[in-house]
Amino acid sequence: xxxxxxxxxxxxxxxxxxxxxxxxxxxxxxxxxxxxxxxxxxxxxxxxxxxxxxxxxxxxxxxxxxxxxxxxxxxxxxxxxxxxxxxxxxxxxxxxxxxxxxxxxxxxxxxxxxxxxxxxxxxxxxxxxxxxxxxxxxxxxxxxxxxxxxxxxxxxxxxxxxxxxxxxxxxxxxxxxxxxxxxxxxxxxxxxxxxxxxxxxxxxxxxxxxxxxxxxxxxxxxxxxxxxxxxxxxxxxxxxx
Amino acid sequence: xxxxxxxxxxxxxxxxxxxxxxxxxxxxxxxxxxxxxxxxxxxxxxxxxxxxxxxxxxxxxxxxxxxxxxxxxxxxxxxxxxxxxxxxxxxxxxxxxxxxxxxxxxxxxxxxxxxxxxxxxxxxxxxxxxxxxxxxxxxxxxxxxxxxxxxxxxxxxxxxxxxxxxxxxxxxxxxxxxxxxxxxxxxxxxxxxxxxxxxxxxxxxxxxxxxxxxxxxxxxxxxxxxxxxxxxxxxxxxxxxxxxxxxxxxxxxxxxxxxxxxxxxxxxxxxxxxxxxxxxxxxxxxxxxxxxxxxxxxxxxxxxxxxxxxxxxxxxxxxxxxxxxxxxxxxxx
Numbered sequence: 115x116x117x118x119x120x121x122x123x124x125x126x127x128x129x130x131x132x133x134x135x136x137x138x139x140x141x142x143x144x145x146x147x148x149x150x151x152x153x154x155x156x157x158x159x160x161x162x163x164x165x166x167x168x169x170x171x172x173x174x175x176x177x178x179x180x181x182x183x184x185x186x187x188x189x190x191x192x193x194x195x196x197x198x199x200x201x202x203x204x205x206x207x208x209x210x211x212x213x214x215x216x217x218x219x220x221x222x223x224x225x226x227x228x229x230x231x232x233x234x235x236x237x238x239x240x241x242x243x244x245x246x247x248x249x250x251x252x253x254x255x256x257x258x259x260x261x262x263x264x265x266x267x268x269x270x271x272x273x274x275x276x277x278x279x280x281x282x283x284x285x286x287x288x289x290x291x292x293x294x295x296x297x298x299x300x301x302x303x304x305x306x307x308x309x310x311x312x313x314x315x316x317x318x319x320x321x322x323x324x325x326x327x328x329x330x331x332x333x334x335x336x337x338x339x340x341x342x343x344x345x346x347x348x349x350x351x352x353x354x355x
Numbered sequence: 356x357x358x359x360x361x362x363x364x365x366x367x368x369x370x371x372x373x374x375x376x377x378x379x380x381x382x383x384x385x386x387x388x389x390x391x392x393x394x395x396x397x398x399x400x401x402x403x404x405x406x407x408x409x410x411x412x413x414x415x416x417x418x419x420x421x422x423x424x425x426x427x428x429x430x431x432x433x434x435x436x437x438x439x440x441x442x443x444x445x446x447x448x449x450x451x452x453x454x455x456x457x458x459x460x461x462x463x464x465x466x467x468x469x470x471x472x473x474x475x476x477x478x479x480x481x482x483x484x485x486x487x488x489x490x491x492x493x494x495x496x497x498x499x500x501x502x503x504x505x506x507x508x509x510x511x512x513x514x515x516x517x518x519x520x521x522x523x524x525x526x527x528x529x530x531x532x533x534x535x536x537x538x539x540x541x542x543x544x545x546x547x548x549x550x551x552x553x554x555x556x557x558x559x560x561x562x563x564x565x566x567x568x569x570x571x572x573x574x575x576x577x578x579x580x581x582x583x584x585x586x587x588x589x590x591x592x593x594x595x596x597x598x599x600x601x602x603x604x605x606x607x608x609x610x611x612x613x614x615x616x617x618x619x620x621x622x623x624x625x626x627x628x629x630x631x632x633x634x635x636x637x638x639x640x641x642x643x644x645x646x647x648x649x650x651x652x653x654x655x656x657x658x659x660x661x662x663x664x665x666x667x668x669x670x671x672x673x674x675x676x677x678x679x680x681x682x683x684x685x686x687x688x
Contacts, residue, residue, distance in 0.1 A: 220471075
């Protein structure tokens with residue numbers, strides 16, 4: 115772990131041009147709150163993507179899961195670690211989302227929590243470990259590879275970009291931004307693909323031209339992670355607290 | 356789309372309340388976590404059988420809870436798998452000490468949630484075995500898809516495995532007979548109209564007035580091909596051909612023939628389908644020795660049907676004939 119640069123928890127160096135060198139529990143909570151807000155807004159859009167190549171309820175299910183975790187955040191211990199917050203998110207998603215997304219995202223955040231157990235602040239290396247563990251958890255459950263037109267098509271480029279950014283000496287905030295940008299591109303790149311996993315795989319070539327809803331929700335979540343560590347911090351906490 | 360519902364959010368819960376009251380002689384219901392168990396669960400020393408999945412396929416699975424069939428059913432939201440918690444709770448509720456069999460339709464969400472629940476149940480010391488049903492021949496290439504789907508053949512697996520458990524077979528034997536049924540049953544379906552999920556404002560897919568979709572699953576997800584509407588006999592021939600060549604079914608086989616309605620097709624049409632299917636099978640020297648016609652694995656108000664053919668032997672026939680007392684299947688008592 116790097117030096118404890120952000121004990122001042124609600125204000126994570128938004129004024130630094132390079133972004134926060136580390137993030138902490140407050141960031142983890144903001145990440146979830148921001149994700150919940152974005153998923154509520156994008157619920158219908160995700161449902162529409164899912165109706166095109168699935169069964170039309172991905173936005174519904176993700177919104178239900180993240181809304182369910184919001185009231186639980188208030189009950190967190192004052193000294194809760196980022197890992198314990200992610201574990202709370204994981205168990206809530208597993209028990210409320212259903213479909214394929216529940217176990218997949220639930221396992222992702224459970225493994226992510228395991229990768230940062232005990233840490234109070236997360237530097238770039240810790241975030242790389244978090245993202246890698248999350249992606250590996252999804253692969254473990256869903257057995258998808260890049261190119262199968264699933265959320266892995268957003269997660270794996272995000273992990274690769276995070277690794278590269280960290281190797282280049284990026285701050286925690288910059289690592290998250292690199293991951294978010296790569297996830298967004300990865301989600302877009304699912305559009306021309308034929309699906310090999312999940313319900314969309316039954317469509318064959320008819321899935322071509324449609325973006326994978328799971329890759330899109332991954333992009334939303336990772337963008338929320340970056341936003342929660344960057345300049346928009348004040349806005350987000352102002353809106354949700 | 357007009358529906359006989361109240362708040363779309365309450366569709367499953369309100370339906371389960373009605374089901375519980377209507378069939379209180381057969382089942383008990385836990386409302387939170389939501390699952391349905393047979394009235395006398397857990398049965399000491401008997402293998403428990405749990406199935407479940409998204410709602411909207413009624414009577415699957417709740418209608419098959421009772422003596423001689425399922426010990427528990429776990430209904431999820433419409434077309435969405437239940438989460439692991441209620442599956443785990445149902446597993447605990449029916450564990451009579453002889454282990455529990457999970458019967459899971461091969462859909463990604465169902466498989467992942469049941470897998471997670473089975474891990475949790477095993478961690479608590481319950482012996483859980485899982486059989487994944489994949490009877491749908493419409494999915495051609497399993498290597499590049501999530502694999503063949505579990506559809507109406509699931510009913511036959513639940514009935515026959517349920518009879519094996521009821522007569523006292525152990526967990527391995529019950530799982531083996533469930534696998535045996537799954538390996539010998541093939542299904543193919545057709546949709547004449549799409550269905551509308553209660554919380555959605557639009558149909559899950561669009562079919563023109565003169566179009567039908569061959570090879571649909573049970574959620575309105577598209578199938579093999581979209582063609583112009585044809586007479587019933589031609590459609591039956593299209594459905595049966597891939598079924599018969601897949602196993603393959605052969606001259607001299609005894610089979611169970613299930614013609615299943617998707618929810619919006621009247622029985623009078625299902626019997627037209629059944630009649631033609633028997634004709635085709637008879638022409639090929641395949642004898643229909645057991646039959647079932649009706650709405651057993653539905654897709655909300657979708658119009659259409661599926662045909663399932665199960666290759667029987669003496670063991671499967673006698674287990675099929677064994678007594679069953681559930682909301683949707685009852686005989687022999």
